[in-house]
Amino acid sequence: MNFELNEAIEILERTPKTLEGLLSGLSAGWVECDEGEGTWNADGVIRHLIEGEKNNWVPRLKMILHEGESRVFPVFDRFSHLEAGTPRSLEEKLAEFASLRSASVAELKRLIAEQGHSLDSTGLHPACGKVSASELISTWVVHDLTHISQIVRVFSNRYRDDVGPWVEYLGVLKKC
Amino acid sequence: MNFELNEAIEILERTPKTLEGLLSGLSAGWVECDEGEGTWNADGVIRHLIEGEKNNWVPRLKMILHEGESRVFPVFDRFSHLEAGTPRSLEEKLAEFASLRSASVAELKRLIAEQGHSLDSTGLHPACGKVSASELISTWVVHDLTHISQIVRVFSNRYRDDVGPWVEYLGVLKKC
Numbered sequence: 001m002n003f004e005l006n007e008a009i010e011i012l013e014r015t016p017k018t019l020e021g022l023l024s025g026l027s028a029g030w031v032e033c034d035e036g037e038g039t040w041n042a043d044g045v046i047r048h049l050i051e052g053e054k055n056n057w058v059p060r061l062k063m064i065l066h067e068g069e070s071r072v073f074p075v076f077d078r079f080s081h082l083e084a085g086t087p088r089s090l091e092e093k094l095a096e097f098a099s100l101r102s103a104s105v106a107e108l109k110r111l112i113a114e115q116g117h118s119l120d121s122t123g124l125h126p127a128c129g130k131v132s133a134s135e136l137i138s139t140w141v142v143h144d145l146t147h148i149s150q151i152v153r154v155f156s157n158r159y160r161d162d163v164g165p166w167v168e169y170l171g172v173l174k175k176c
Numbered sequence: 177m178n179f180e181l182n183e184a185i186e187i188l189e190r191t192p193k194t195l196e197g198l199l200s201g202l203s204a205g206w207v208e209c210d211e212g213e214g215t216w217n218a219d220g221v222i223r224h225l226i227e228g229e230k231n232n233w234v235p236r237l238k239m240i241l242h243e244g245e246s247r248v249f250p251v252f253d254r255f256s257h258l259e260a261g262t263p264r265s266l267e268e269k270l271a272e273f274a275s276l277r278s279a280s281v282a283e284l285k286r287l288i289a290e291q292g293h294s295l296d297s298t299g300l301h302p303a304c305g306k307v308s309a310s311e312l313i314s315t316w317v318v319h320d321l322t323h324i325s326q327i328v329r330v331f332s333n334r335y336r337d338d339v340g341p342w343v344e345y346l347g348v349l350k351k352c
Binding site: 001002003004006007010011014017018019020021022023025026027029030033125128129131132134135138139141142143145146148149150152153155156158159161162163164165166169170171172173 | 177178179180182183186187190193194195196197198199201202203205206209301304305307308310311314315317318319321322324325326328329331332334335337338339340341342345346347348349
C-alpha cells in the first residue's frame with residue numbers, strides 16, 4: 001500500500017494544469033479526434049471529469065464519512081456528459097474543471113480534518129460493495145491518470161500510420 | 177494519414193508544459209517511483225527526453241534534409257541518460273527540456289522553410305531502413321506522448337493495491 005493523503009492531493013491538484021498544458025489552444029484535429037464510433041475525444045473526457053467533480057468524488061466521500069454503510073451510493077452516470085448541453089469552448093471547460101477541482105480539494109481537506117473522520121471509514125458502492133475513504137481517494141487519483149492516459153493514447157493513434165516503420169518502437173501504439 | 181506539420185508542432189510545443197503541470201513540485205514518492213528493477217521513473221524520462229533533443233530529433237532531421245540516404249543515422253543511445261551526471265533538481269531538468277524543445281521547434285520550422293526541403297525527403301535509419309522527414313516528425317510527436325503515457329502508468333501502478341475493488345474499472349491499470 002502506498003496511499004498517502006498529501007501525495008494523493010498533489011496529483012489531484014495537478015490534473016487541471018496537466019490537461020491545460022496538453023490541450024489548451026490545440027487544433028480541432030486533435031481535440032475532436034477519437035478512436036471510432038462510441039469512443040471519446042479529449043473534449044468528452046473533460047466534460048466527464050467535470051461531471052465527476054459535481055456528482056461523484058466529493059459527494060461519495062461525504063456519504064462514506066457521514067453515513068457509512070447505511071445507504072448505497074447513488075449510481076454515477078459515466079455517460080451523462082454525452083447529453084447535449086450549452087456549447088462552450090474547450091478553454092471554458094478546462095477553466096470550469098480547474099475551478100471545480102480546486103473547490104473539491106479544499107472540501108476533501110476540510111472533510112478529512114473534521115474530528116472523528118478516518119480514512120478507513122467505509123461506505124457501500126452499488127457494484128463493488130464495501131469501499132473505504134482511502135480507496136475512494138486513491139481511485140480518484142488513478143481515475144485522473146487513466147483519463148490523461150486515454151487522451152494521450154487517442155492522440156497517438158491518430159498518427160499510427162504516419163510514424164512509418166517506427167510503429168514498432170512506440171509503446172503507446174502497442175495494442176493490448 | 178493525418179500528419180500536418182502545424183498540428184505536429186502544436187503537440188511538440190505543449191509537451192514541456194504538460195510535464196511541468198504534472199511533475200513540478202511533486203514529492204519524491206511520485207518522482208522516484210518506478211515499475212521495478214530496470215524500469216524508469218519520471219526523473220529518468222525527463223533525462224531521456226533531454227538527450228533526445230540534443231542527439232536525436234533535430235540532428236536526424238538535418239541528416240534527412242541535407243544528406244538524404246547517403247549516410248545511415250548514427251545510433252541514438254536510448255539509455256545514455258542513465259549514466260551518472262551532475263545531480264540536478266527535477267525543476268532544473270524540466271526547465272532544460274523546455275528550453276531545448278523551444279530551440280528544437282524553432283530549428284524544425286527553419287529547416288522545413290528552407291527552399292527545396294520536402295517532408296517527403298528520406299534518410300536511412302540503422303534498423304528501420306528508409307524513413308521520411310514526416311515519419312520522423314510524427315514519431316517525435318508520438319514519442320512525447322508515449323513517455324507522458326509511461327509516467328502516468330507508473331504513477332497509476334503505484335496505487336494499484338490502494339484502489340481496492342475499483343481496480344476493475346480503471347483502464348490504465350489493465351495489464352496487456
